Amino acid sequence: MxxxxxxxxxxxxxxxxxxxxxxxxxxxxxxxxxxxxxxxxxxxxxxxxxxxxxxxxxxxxxxxxxxxxxxxxxxxxxxxxxxxxxxxxxxxxxxxxxxxxxxxxxxxxxxxxxxxxxxxDHNQRFTRAHQKAKEIIENEELGKVLTFRTTFGHAGPEHWGVNKTNSTWFFKKNRSALGVAGDLGIHKIDLVHYLLGDEIEQVSAFQGALDKVDEHGDPIKVSDNIVCSLKTKRGRIGTASFSWTYYGEEDNSTIIYCERGILKIYHRDEYQIEVITKEGERVNYQLESIQTNDNQTNSGVIDAFIECVRLDKNPLVSGDDALSSLKVILGILEAAETSRVVTI
Ligand SMILES: NC(=O)c1ccc[n+]([C@@H]2O[C@H](COP(=O)([O-])OP(=O)(O)OC[C@H]3O[C@@H](n4cnc5c(N)ncnc54)[C@H](O)[C@@H]3O)[C@@H](O)[C@H]2O)c1
Structure with missing residues (x-):
């Protein structure tokens, strides 16, 4: 073929x-x-x-x-x-x-x-560490999930996009629209939905254009940082922060706190998953590192999509999955703008 x-x-x-x-x-x-x-x-x-x-x-x-x-x-x-x-x-x-x-x-x-x-392309679902984490959560090896925290931040899209200046479309309200929330946040919302097999239902948030300026030196009109609290349909609560101002090092980590221990994902370079049980036992998994802006490895997304087309399989991330993550991001932005708790 x-x-x-x-x-x-x-x-x-x-x-x-x-x-x-x-x-x-x-x-x-x-x-x-x-x-x-x-x-x-x-x-x-x-x-x-x-x-x-x-x-x-x-x-x-x-x-x-x-x-x-x-x-x-x-x-x-x-x-x-x-x-x-x-x-x-x-x-x-x-x-x-x-x-x-x-x-x-x-x-x-x-x-x-x-x-x-x-x-x-919610590619976070495809990394080996996230797939292994999902397996550990689904098997309830650490019991049920209670709370979580997740973050995704790097030094900003003016270092990534093809236009490597502050006039990048990522900073424009009419083009990126959702700022850091739509760029990095939406990946983590999709990941939380995927790992927990649950959906975020209520959100509150603070946002700011804290540091980035446009080509005229004016603060950008979309947020470069958002910090939020999230509650899922099944009552799990967690926090998430998304940033374009993590200077010096990217952070793409997630921690899941369960009844019988903690699951840390991409918390340390050495081990992509660390499991710490209630009794203090530690199990470390060496899987592959996640792609960073400076270190591109095969994301697995293209191979997976080709397989869906060839073998008539359903994609791991559907349009409906992407739509529900978008709804959460729009809810987070509304919560930040109105200083209210928003139900999705
Ligand atoms: N999945 C991920 O991890 C990930 C990472 C980065 C970017 N993205 C997404 O990928 C998309 C592209 O981002 P990028 O980083 O490559 O941006 P970029 O600015 O580097 O490239 C965008 C390209 O699209 C072209 N383009 C824009 N509008 C067009 C149009 N109407 N017709 C033809 N060409 C057009 C531009 O000329 C430019 O070459 C965005 O939606 C972004 O959110 C996803």
Whole structure:
């Protein structure tokens, strides 16, 4: 089986994850790149082999292309991903699925009508440590989950995106819209839903643009930090913090406190999972490190998506999963803006 893939948006995520992982996948034989900045598409076609399309329509009307990776910036996901599904393509959409519930629902509906596969790149579900942690939680090796805390922070997207300046779209209200919450927070909300097999139902939060400035030196109009309290449907309570100002070192850690002990994930470099029992016994797991902005390893997402398409399997992250994480993020932002507890 040989699969032809189209990639829309040829910035950092396409260059560092989608293109190399498609290229490494034995079932993919051709990649066609499109970016409204043609040079970026040409650069990736040159780096990874493949060709360049001149428009999104050219990709979507090509009957030989089966899969579209939507790696455009956030405000276009609902347009490109929905159109691609309506054109009969399987779609791997970058997170967040969209910026509003209405737009996200359009993508989810397009998937349901088309019967094609839709996966949203909530890649935290795919890491070996998170998969092992889910197994430990599901088997109730430490009893039931009581509370949790999670964080995701790095030095900011002006160091990551293809535009490495403070004029990056990640800082623009009309383009990223959700700020650090939609960039990093949504990964951890999805992870909490996945690990706990539960959904966040109530939230409260504080936010701020504490340090980042735009190209004019003015504070950015989206938040660079959010700290929140979360309560799930099954009554678990936890905290989460998302930051673009963790200077010096990235933090992607989660701690789950259970009836009979603690599960620490990505807390130390040496061991990706540490289990500490109520009796003080320690079990350390050496699994693979998580990808950081400076250390890209295979995320497993592309291979998993290709497998879904080849073997007609359901993706590990559905459109509905992505929609429920988006609802929580919008609730967190509302809670921070209104200083109220918000029920999702
Ligand atoms: N899953 C993850 O861990 C992860 C990590 C980083 C970024 N992302 C997501 O990936 C997406 C892209 O982020 P990035 O870091 O690559 O950003 P980026 O700024 O590096 O690249 C975005 C690219 O998309 C192109 N683009 C934007 N709008 C377009 C349009 N209408 N038509 C054609 N091309 C268009 C831009 O020209 C640019 O080359 C975002 O939605 C982001 O949230 C996901």
């Amino acid at each position: 040989s699969i032809k893939v189209g990639i829309i948006g040829c910035g950092s995520i396409a260059k560092l994850r989608h293109a190399p992982e498609y290229k490494a996948n034995p079932y993919v034989d051709k990649i066609v790149f499109f970016d409204r900045n043609l040079e970026r598409a040409e650069e990736l076609a040159h780096m990874f082999g493949g060709s360049v399309a001149n428009s999104v329509e050219e990709l979507l009307t090509d009957p030989t292309i089966e899969i579209i990776s939507d790696c455009s910036s956030n405000e276009f996901h609902h347009i490109f991903s929905a159109k691609a599904l309506q054109s009969g393509k399987h779609v791997l959409c970058e997170k967040p699925i969209s910026l509003t519930i209405e737009h996200a629902t359009e993508v989810v509906e397009a998937q349901k009508k088309s019967g094609k596969k839709l996966m949203v």
